[in-house]
């Protein structure tokens with residue numbers, strides 16, 4: 001029996017609905033999750049809606065076929081980045097079409113993938129699967145992968161070990177097996193205020209911030225010069241950045257406070273916690289004692305407020321070769337952006353990133369996706385169904 005592969009129109013109809021929900025990360029995604037749950041119920045598929053802690057948001061997991069090991073997880077995030085401040089010439093939350101492209105916030109990142117997965121549900125249901133196809137949709141990916149972290153315990157407890165997890169972020173349907181990890185932190189410095197004419201009466205928090213930023217910049221230079229290196233990535237080493245900084249009150253007051261955000265993106269082979277550990281050790285051992293010798297109330301804290309584990313390649317693994325067969329690719333690649341993949345890999349689920357569209361179109365005004373990318377994804381889903389019913 002041949003399977004009902006999703007049609008371009010079937011995908012479009014669902015994508016129209018998905019784009020119409022404004023699921024910018026700071027808003028609720030409950031209407032969208034409700035829509036998906038209703039849609040799945042129409043095919044006799046039960047959606048497990050996992051309410052977020054104290055927020056109008058939810059993750060959703062659904063299983064088609066028997067919940068036995070060896071299945072496949074199709075994973076996507078339901079939130080999108082804001083459109084405010086962007087010069088859109090097309091409606092952001094209403095799908096439009098032009099020259100073989102769909103336009104709208106999230107068509108590439110990543111409601112296009114979710115639309116194809118949903119349009120494939122009738123095919124999955126009819127396939128009489130021997131191994132399951134799980135759908136796992138998260139919230140708040142774009143603001144630090146918060147939703148998926150709440151979903152992990154459910155997956156660990158209720159989803160039989162899958163053969164593969166596919167994170168459908170836009171890779172133009174290439175199989176990406178690795179990306180860098182990321183730490184984002186805020187350093188806060190408490191100094192001692194005094195009149196600027198009396199330097200011995202104060203500790204200048206802005207000067208301390210400059211010292212700490214200098215230390216981070218030294219780590220960046222050292223990494224650039226001495227590695228470690230991995231030529232799969234561009235640039236082939238861990239990178240650092242200093243973000244917004246604020247502090248001080250006036251030019252004639254010794255600044256008693258300063259804070260800044262900083263981040264680093266580290267190679268999968270590197271130890272992320274060791275990098276923050278080295279930084280914290282430096283200020284605890286060197287800078288803070290000198291500050292406190294003058295004024296005991298001085299303080300430095302470093303709060304890691306977002307952490308993205310890296311996705312580590314598993315060359316020659318079953319997961320990698322299975323993913324390449326599904327995508328009909330001879331080689332895998334890496335991506336420069338972060339995804340939820342490392343969190344799934346943390347459960348020992350073999351994980352790759354593979355989805356329709358180009359990341360270059362994500363997060364931009366007039367975000368678009370080529371319709372033929374969605375059609376390629378539909379063929380991928382057909383091979384998924386064939387593999388799981390074999």
Ligand SMILES: [Zn+2]
Nearest residue numbers: 077109110169
């Ligand atoms: Zn995304």
